[in-house]
Amino acid sequence: MTANAATGLSARLQRLGLLRAGPRTLAPQPRVEVSRDVPGVVEVEEGQGSFVLRTCRHPLDYVHGARPLGDALAVSARDVGLATRRLDYAEVPPDRRLYLDTETTSLSGGAGVYVFLVGLGRFEDDAFVVRQYFMRDPGDEGPMLAAVARQLDEADALVSFCGRSFDVPRLADRFVFHDRDVTARRLRTLRHVDLYHGGRALFGSRLPDGRLRTYERRMLDVHRVDDLAGAECPEAWFGYVRGDENRIAKIMEHNLIDVLSLVGLEERIGRAFVAPDHPLTALATGVLAFESGGKTRAACHLVPAARRVALDGAAPFPLLLRAVRALRRLDETAAAVTLLGEMVTAVPHDTRGWVQLAIVQEHTLRDHPAALASVDAALGVTSAGGNAIAALRHRRRRLERRLASGSAGLHTV
Template sequence: MSKLSSRLRAIVRGNPPGSSPDAELTFEPDVPEKRGELPPPPDISRAAEALGGRPVENQYGRVLAVDRRYEADRWHGETQIGGCELDDFEPLRALDARFRSSWSPEPGARSLTASPMFFDLETTGLNGGAGTVAFLVGCAWFDCGALQVRQFVLTSMAAERALLEALREQIDAAPFVASYNGRTFDAPLMDVRWAFHRLPSPFETKPHFDMLPPARRLWKHRGEQSAGALARFSERTGCSLMAFERQLLKFRRVDDVPGFEIPSRYFHFLRTGDAAGLESVLEHNRLDLVSLAVLTARAARIVVGGYAACADARESLALGRIYEGNGRVADARACFEHAAEAGDRPTRADALSRLAISLRKERRYEAAAAVWRRLVDARPPRTKTLLPLERLAMEALAVHHEHREKDLELAKKFAEALNDENGDEAIRRRLSRLERKMSERQSPLLN
């Protein structure tokens, strides 16, 4: 081993193999010669005074809690806080299939009326894993029409167990939790932190409503409309909470801290004890919670109100799909009819095709064919290019008239309309079969 070490040192030093090195290699860390001790953790009392909070103590230590209350008469954009309290969370079960499967009421039992606990995290990074810590956990719930917000701030890494215990107490007091993308990011991250401290996670047994999937289903396609701001909406911001906050709730933040700055502000607080930079982070988190509560109430109202509560045809179409997924066939068809009457050409085609397929599943072939015909006839005059769903309607009509109505002439008419440069081999085979059948039908008459 010593010979190998000597040869390696010689190679590093540039000496010929076998020659004695000029000096022994030693490891010299690149640090200043005089380094002071690490700064002490920030004083929780000073941080509480700066942020308007108070220390909360439990069996694991102390954590900083900051309370704010949004009264019922306060407005968030165009929505009043007092009108957002949920008195029944059955509509949320319709919106989120995973939430529906995690909680099923007993037969004859009333739905829970207590407020859910909305929660949102601010973390030291976005990668997740054992190295990412939630230094700010925001919780919110409705109390007598007002929205009560409580935020737990991690003033030192040693206080994480105390923060986890305080959060567990909040979760245990709620019938279920609600988040925005929390099932994918927030809850798994907190599960890792509880596991790190060898503590059970309350998320494992608590029903969890995630607002992101319903928001995507209800409002994702609004950006496809040709109206100015909405046309740029989906391209620029997608389905983020702040995007829906601006476009749906009509709320705009002033001097909001950018998300990429949040971890650095927290690390500055740990190094210096100066909590001034955290105030805007807490405000950012509070606004996320308020927007989540208001957006959840908006979605629930749409489910309860049906197509009459929808803002436009696309929303009605999306609601119909949600109803359909919940087995509410009649409500779904009513939404599809409304979307077909009020929507543009793509929306109308989507709505009518879903309506026709729904009828066909019940073997109501005549009614389904009538809807397919409505879809075909609704095309603008002198339109040569067919939408994919319009092609589907013509193909369905060709099948219906060939096999059920036995009207070969009409079946051939629809098949010929599909036999353009984009026509596939199946259409050409259908035309050949129809021509053969028509020829066979005429042969006995000629004889």
């Protein structure tokens, strides 16, 4: 098949939806240098090529949003690891943690996607230093990755936001493409604290979505001005390759703020374990502490929060049910009943709260009339069928038998 025939066939298959269009390719263009108007930019020679490096040094008292960057050094790394399911994060010294954010030529991934900007932040002595490795065109990629690899060699942990699913796979693919398999394996196996998961665990029930910008506005008091949206960065870079450097400074600034916000969000997550600012956050910290074996600490968070929480129609039931189970295991029945009462009051049409309340009333309080009333409430609002409705009816028959035999006891807490 000739090249023209193959091209024509590919185009027809793409139109029919039988072949996905590949990533954008780059026609050769004269190299456009990054303007010296971008502060901190230098060209770095590496091997047989070069790339652009921008270094931004921030003193520890530099305020990003509402708090100095240095405050992140004061929070417990164990608590941050607890929220992100990486308890071994506490073993990593601050200067061995690498804060990672990348910009790529496509947000969807796939073969041929370039990582054209790698932002790496690190605490060094009395400052937080961000180094931005910029690829002016594909010829810069090998030298740029060689420099990034050296930074990875000096790190024992990565800190990112959605980096497990986005930044690391794409960057590892580029290392493999350049026959740097050892670096790719190291990148994939480094301890990785993904703050997206920690933020969702602690604050997700209070936020409309899980975007970094939402955390910035609502939790960090960071308000970007004239920022280039992340989705616009790929097109801005392609524009740069075609000769338009007007938005390169904005790409770099966008990436820089992303890296600084990683530090801010890490501090905010760690601080939540010491001074939670909302009952739902206190419930979340208590649940995480309980599930990791810290029962005393869990009770300190869960019991007061269960008594103070006020729910609405958007109650986060998965978190609340985990909190109820933890309270029951801690023998904090009164707090569990208080929380369940709030749940069924706020969302009476959700059977999960009624069922859990009935379980506590029947098996812990031995208050069978109250348990029967809760089961009836669940039956009155359920739209489920099959096993769920059968289980409720079975529970109801058992309670009726106990009441009929005079075995019911009324107990209060």
